[in-house]
Amino acid sequence: MLTTSNSSARWHPNLWPPFTQILKDYPPKRVLSGEGALLKLENGESLIDAISSWWVTLHGHSNQKIAEAIASQAQELEQVIFADFTHPQAERLAERLSKKSGLERLFFSDNGSTAVEVGLKIAYQYWQNRNESRHQIIAFDGAYHGDTFGAMALGERNLFNAPFENMLFPVKRVPWPSTWWGANDIEVRERIAINTLEKLLQTKTAAVILEPLVQGAGGMSMVRPEFLQEVEVRIREAGTLLIADEVLTGFGRCGSLFAYARASIKPDLISLSKGLTGGFLPMGVTMAKEEVFEQFIGDNPKVTFWHGHSFTANPLGCAAANASLDLLESNPKAYENFESRHIPLLKDLANHPKVLKPRVTGTISAFEIKTEGKQGYLNTAGKKLKASCYEQGVFIRPLGNIVYLLPPLCISDSQLKKCYLAIKKGLDELNEEAC
Numbered sequence: 001m002l003t004t005s006n007s008s009a010r011w012h013p014n015l016w017p018p019f020t021q022i023l024k025d026y027p028p029k030r031v032l033s034g035e036g037a038l039l040k041l042e043n044g045e046s047l048i049d050a051i052s053s054w055w056v057t058l059h060g061h062s063n064q065k066i067a068e069a070i071a072s073q074a075q076e077l078e079q080v081i082f083a084d085f086t087h088p089q090a091e092r093l094a095e096r097l098s099k100k101s102g103l104e105r106l107f108f109s110d111n112g113s114t115a116v117e118v119g120l121k122i123a124y125q126y127w128q129n130r131n132e133s134r135h136q137i138i139a140f141d142g143a144y145h146g147d148t149f150g151a152m153a154l155g156e157r158n159l160f161n162a163p164f165e166n167m168l169f170p171v172k173r174v175p176w177p178s179t180w181w182g183a184n185d186i187e188v189r190e191r192i193a194i195n196t197l198e199k200l201l202q203t204k205t206a207a208v209i210l211e212p213l214v215q216g217a218g219g220m221s222m223v224r225p226e227f228l229q230e231v232e233v234r235i236r237e238a239g240t241l242l243i244a245d246e247v248l249t250g251f252g253r254c255g256s257l258f259a260y261a262r263a264s265i266k267p268d269l270i271s272l273s274k275g276l277t278g279g280f281l282p283m284g285v286t287m288a289k290e291e292v293f294e295q296f297i298g299d300n301p302k303v304t305f306w307h308g309h310s311f312t313a314n315p316l317g318c319a320a321a322n323a324s325l326d327l328l329e330s331n332p333k334a335y336e337n338f339e340s341r342h343i344p345l346l347k348d349l350a351n352h353p354k355v356l357k358p359r360v361t362g363t364i365s366a367f368e369i370k371t372e373g374k375q376g377y378l379n380t381a382g383k384k385l386k387a388s389c390y391e392q393g394v395f396i397r398p399l400g401n402i403v404y405l406l407p408p409l410c411i412s413d414s415q416l417k418k419c420y421l422a423i424k425k426g427l428d429e430l431n432e433e434a435c
């Protein structure tokens with residue numbers, strides 16, 4: 001067996017990197033600064049961050065307005081226990097997000113996974129507080145909701161969570177009828193999914209969770225709003241709760257402030273993170289409808305939601321989030337018009353013989369590389385394309401053979417074009433290799 005002593009010479013000896021096999025992956029590049037869409041490396045190179053550093057960097061790196069808001073908050077109040085105290089930044093953020101989402105209550109946590117855990121725990125306890133027996137949870141094929149245990153259980157079972165299979169609670173699955181330009185069997189696949197959902201909902205269900213419009217880690221898999229509307233109708237008929245995991249899709253990523261709004265559905269609970277702080281600081285929030293919250297009020301200690309984190313409502317995170325919302329409010333066109341920037345470039349790329357299933361929603365465009373190799377996350381075509389793009393000054397991180405662009409809103413037209421050209425050239429190279 002290979003050990004770290006013979007393999008990790010190029011890796012920092014005290015770091016354990018995420019989602020990485022150090023025997024196979026290249027060691028990371030050192031970044032010294034970021035500016036707008038660019039990452040500036042120690043070796044003097046600049047790279048376009050075409051995936052917003054794991055989908056968090058919303059307005060661009062080192063955005064001045066957010067940096068200033070954090071710096072000024074740090075000099076006033078950096079942290080306070082949020083059980084006996086509250087503070088103006090948290091209240092302001094709660095008021096704003098409540099107004100924008102129409103869901104009155106905001107619960108703070110630390111990241112996307114915890115925002116999902118909180119949504120799930122609230123939904124599950126809600127029925128117990130109402131003295132109703134509902135235990136079934138429904139999620140979708142291909143879902144990814146995070147890496148903590150509850151979130152893992154909700155996600156599709158795969159290589160990533162296989163070691164923990166015995167520890168994951170059962171979740172019922174519905175097919176996710178993804179669509180792309182030219183998908184011609186979409187109605188049939190949507191019907192199959194709805195039929196499955198209907199059958200499952202005959203059992204009393206605590207909650208249905210979904211990623212509205214775009215499943216992220218599951219492969220930038222996009223569904224039509226019509227499908228989500230049908231899903232919601234079935235959920236309302238069954239009287240269960242709908243949780244929207246907007247950790248990726250929120251804050252303009254899908255062309256509207258929240259993806260559920262673009263899909264014209266109305267969840268009971270929403271999980272948010274990533275772009276919440278403009279990508280500056282880790283923070284999660286779960287929004288809940290007032291009528292959900294009301295079930296947690298009462299003299300009996302059992303009805304209380306006994307959940308919290310040390311850094312709940314961290315004032316620096318709240319200041320960043322408020323500054324990020326200011327930016328979104330001052331220029332909504334930045335996300336509303338992004339799709340129309342992608343479309344002509346993706347149309348051009350879609351003519352490439354290696355491009356399958358092109359699709360776009362808001363700021364996210366994606367396609368699959370036509371490849372003979374093993375499908376899925378371990379497919380190597382994406383890695384080759386990534387290396388080629390890197391040489392051309394563009395950072396992408398395909399999911400196996402699925403390639404996507406998810407850039408910060410500030411990316412310029414010429415930078416966006418450069419991303420597409422780099423991918424095209426990389427695909428040409430793959431074509432020559434007949435991969």
Ligand SMILES: Cc1ncc(COP(=O)(O)O)c(C=O)c1O
Pocket residue numbers: 111112113114116144145146147211216217245246247248249273274
């Ligand atoms: C839809 C979705 N939910 C939850 C998560 C987990 O978020 P985090 O990595 O901040 O825990 C992610 C992360 O990519 C995500 O895309």
